[in-house]
Amino acid sequence: MQAATSTRPRRVLLGISGGIAAYKACELTRLLVKAGHSVQVVMTRAATQFVGPLTLQALSGREVALDSWHPLRASGMDHIDLVREADALVVAPASADLLARAACGIGDDLLGTLLLARDAVPTLLAPAMNRAMWAHPAVQRNAARLRDDGVRLAGPGSGEQACGEVGEGRMLEPEQLLLEIEALWQPRLLQGRRVLLTAGPTFEPWDAVRGLSNRSSGKMGWALARAAWEAGAEVVLVAGPGALAPPYGARTVRVETALQMRDAVRAELDLAAADVFIAAAAVADWRPRQAQAGKIKKQPGAAPSLPELVANPDILAEVAARAPSPYCVGFAAEADDLVANAQAKRLRKAVPLLVGNLGPQTFGSDHSSCVLVDESGVRELPRMDKLELARQLVREIAARLPARA
Numbered sequence: 001m002q003a004a005t006s007t008r009p010r011r012v013l014l015g016i017s018g019g020i021a022a023y024k025a026c027e028l029t030r031l032l033v034k035a036g037h038s039v040q041v042v043m044t045r046a047a048t049q050f051v052g053p054l055t056l057q058a059l060s061g062r063e064v065a066l067d068s069w070h071p072l073r074a075s076g077m078d079h080i081d082l083v084r085e086a087d088a089l090v091v092a093p094a095s096a097d098l099l100a101r102a103a104c105g106i107g108d109d110l111l112g113t114l115l116l117a118r119d120a121v122p123t124l125l126a127p128a129m130n131r132a133m134w135a136h137p138a139v140q141r142n143a144a145r146l147r148d149d150g151v152r153l154a155g156p157g158s159g160e161q162a163c164g165e166v167g168e169g170r171m172l173e174p175e176q177l178l179l180e181i182e183a184l185w186q187p188r189l190l191q192g193r194r195v196l197l198t199a200g201p202t203f204e205p206w207d208a209v210r211g212l213s214n215r216s217s218g219k220m221g222w223a224l225a226r227a228a229w230e231a232g233a234e235v236v237l238v239a240g241p242g243a244l245a246p247p248y249g250a251r252t253v254r255v256e257t258a259l260q261m262r263d264a265v266r267a268e269l270d271l272a273a274a275d276v277f278i279a280a281a282a283v284a285d286w287r288p289r290q291a292q293a294g295k296i297k298k299q300p301g302a303a304p305s306l307p308e309l310v311a312n313p314d315i316l317a318e319v320a321a322r323a324p325s326p327y328c329v330g331f332a333a334e335a336d337d338l339v340a341n342a343q344a345k346r347l348r349k350a351v352p353l354l355v356g357n358l359g360p361q362t363f364g365s366d367h368s369s370c371v372l373v374d375e376s377g378v379r380e381l382p383r384m385d386k387l388e389l390a391r392q393l394v395r396e397i398a399a400r401l402p403a404r405a
């Protein structure tokens with residue numbers, strides 16, 4: 001699970017309702033604080049039966065709001081002020097009872113009134129309950145009504161439940177909720193779009209244990225997958241080998257070689273058209289013509305000759321040549337003459353947008369920045385970390401997408 005980074009600090013009003021998953025709200029609070037956000041906790045009376053307010057106070061560094069009769073704010077207007085001060089209202093866990101009260105607009109406790117007073121504050125509820133309760137038509141009705149009211153529901157996930165049953169109703173994990181919360185602050189520029197990405201290196205086997213690869217970590221592709229998901233897209237990531245766990249919110253297809261990556265990309269495009277194709281993978285340009293079976297054994301005093309290499313297909317150029325083709329975005333890591341090389345590569349691969357990485361010798365060794373090259377020219381994006389860069393790129397891509405038919 002990737003850690004959240006670089007989202008600028010925000011104020012989260014975290015409501016906790018009564019359910020066993022309330023213990024996970026402690027970890028969520030810790031993660032939010034660790035990511036630089038400030039957290040004001042509000043607990044229902046039932047929630048305090050599961051975790052003590054003092055625990056949440058210690059983790060958030062703030063007194064927990066428990067009811068309207070002992071307000072934290074001098075105004076005495078906690079039921080309005082707490083949510084007006086927030087950049088997001090999150091309820092995790094959201095019990096069946098909480099969903100029902102929120103759907104009906106019942107303000108019989110502090111959290112209920114805050115949900116009524118939320119106005120335009122982005123709101124996320126993380127349902128958590130027994131699978132039969134979640135499946136109940138009344139709960140489903142309430143969930144649908146809340147979605148209609150502009151509330152986002154995150155999860156529930158499925159799996160083993162505290163009651164011992166297995167099914168849908170588990171609250172999402174705190175790490176997942178952190179990503180869901182940070183997504184609340186990103187514009188949904190790719191809502192309803194399908195984005196296909198490649199990322200990471202490829203590995204081209206020479207024998208059973210050796211092969212050709214490169215040092216790509218896949219981090220840029222992962223950041224792009226997250227940013228596209230945050231923007232509302234359905235994301236499919238075709239990823240080469242690497243240590244990164246599949247990104248939350250995307251469907252990940254693992255491959256090893258360039259040929260497998262090409263086949264997986266083709267299969268995805270045959271399955272359903274994509275609006276955007278982003279080629280962030282560092283595809284090996286060549287592969288051994290023939291991978292040897294077994295392991296090449298060492299001979300005393302002699303080194304084996306290197307295998308004969310053949311060129312791998314250019315996945316990006318192939319996708320760009322499809323009819324119809326998605327909006328194609330390529331990457332280019334150039335050592336020198338970045339703009340000229342990137343522009344030439346863009347034209348050679350016939351893609352509308354190419355992202356070029358500036359070499360360290362150009363802008364300083366500890367900085368990374370990039371240029372966007374398209375038909376209208378060159379645009380430099382200032383130095384920032386990969387997630388922010390990915391969000392910026394998603395904005396640039398969304399602005400260039402042809403309107404939907």
Ligand code: CTP
Binds near residue numbers: 333
């Ligand atoms: N790419 C691809 N398939 C390949 C090689 C590259 O899809 N077989 C994509 C990369 O994912 C990237 C872009 O093409 O988006 C440019 O990759 P790069 O390695 O910089 O370019 P090459 O075409 O390999 O050219 P060169 O290495 O000569 O600069």
